[in-house]
Amino acid sequence: MDKTSQQLEVVSTGATVSAGRTLVLLGHGSHLNADSAQAVRRHAQAVRERGLFGEVIEAYWKEEPSLRQVLRLARFRDVTVVPLFVSEGYFTNQVLPRELGLTWRGPLPPQGVREVVGGRQIHYTRPYGIHPAMSNVILARAAEVYPDWTPQDTALVVLGHGTGRDPHSREATQHAAERLRQGGRFAEVQALYLDQEPNVSDWPSLTRAPTVVIVPFFASEGWHTLETIPADLGLTGPVTRLGGRTVCYSRPVGTHPTVTEVVLRLVEDSADTGNTAADLDPDWQAAGEMLAQAVTSGAGGLTVGELHIAASPEGGFHLCHQDDVGRADLRAVPLQDLSAWTGRSDEGHHRPIRTGRTLPRGWFAAVDAAEVRAALHAVYPAVLEQAHLWGLGQLPVTPWPETAARQSGRYARVRRAPPEQVAQARRDLCSACLRTPLWAGELLDAAAAVPLPCPEACTLLVSQVRQLLSGEIAHV
Ligand code: SF4
Known part of the structure; x- marks a missing residue:
């Protein structure tokens, strides 16, 4: 068995076979970069093809389907939600539970948490990045970029994002590095960070081996992995000679196909062992009936x-x-x-x-x-389910002040946004959108077979308000 195939042994047992459960995979997504969601999409498709769950759906913080919408999309009342994040911290402990409508805040227990939201039983797990099997994914990435490494001559740098705002965010990177250190396959193993100390720019003084393999412990390929890290470190490609040493720079861990197996292992390890009774959600079924009627009733089709x-x-x-x-x-x-x-x-x-x-x-x-x-x-995404609830008069509408009050971190400042800046964001974005912003008091024309209500400001609008406030976008 060669080095690479040994390292890829991260195989789930398939014990999670559960025809009556929805698996939801959550990603960060991006307002700017369409490729940011690619890794989540691929892992979701790979799990789908394994046939272990009744359905697999994706949702994103910055894209649609959004975290606020996703639970309504679940066909089954039994739902497992896995954050496809590499580290545990602000997002996985605060933002994601809040946006999903869970009451839980803070570090998650090893088995995750279970809550009932909107009649569905939700099992929210820890992110895949904390799973011990991620060490194997790091090794696989290292082997891709430098297949012939010899332990005595090679240093491994596990490169995490890190943030001074959350001391827990570095832990997954640290633990993965520690496990690899104990494995003894490299002369040295360092956990270094982009936005925290020890900083990756100090790799020349923090490592001694003639060859250094840098593996980004990132969930997706994007701005940092493709642009800022290579530029900051002076890397010209997968292999660069720098100061008399060789630096090998791999692709990020999160896009490796084996992460699909890690996700399944995480679900198994969370003792989520199967439910084959297909307990369909009645609202989901009713929305489907509404669509079936709409597409078959008009001779010219449905718009x-x-x-x-x-x-x-x-x-x-x-x-x-x-x-x-x-x-x-x-x-x-x-x-x-x-x-x-x-x-x-x-x-x-x-x-x-x-x-x-x-x-x-x-x-x-x-x-x-x-x-x-x-x-x-x-x-x-989600327009059918929202239209169905709106038709029943049961679509909850969240006015702007409530959406603003729930924002945290760098978005907390939108709570102070004057009405004219919110109005400008609405003019900029909502006028180019097919949905009607009920959250701003607009009235929806009920004539359409599938009307498009917008019950609360989307993350793009929140971001626009933040940028107007900070002067990144001019207020006109
Ligand atoms: S807030 Fe405006 S732009 Fe965003 S989904 Fe609603 S209507 Fe569309």
């Missing part, structure tokens, strides 16, 4: 926002941009790629809020009747 859904003469259903109906030159997009495909505008811009009036054109998706709901969700 939701800019999306057109119609029965296909060949059987099944055909989805495309409403302005592309009748075109024969459309490109076929498989259901599993539909979310990523419609996540960019025609100009290639990221669409973190999917109801922006920028749905790309030139594509179609052919799905069967059982897939129409998933296809609608891929294009416009």
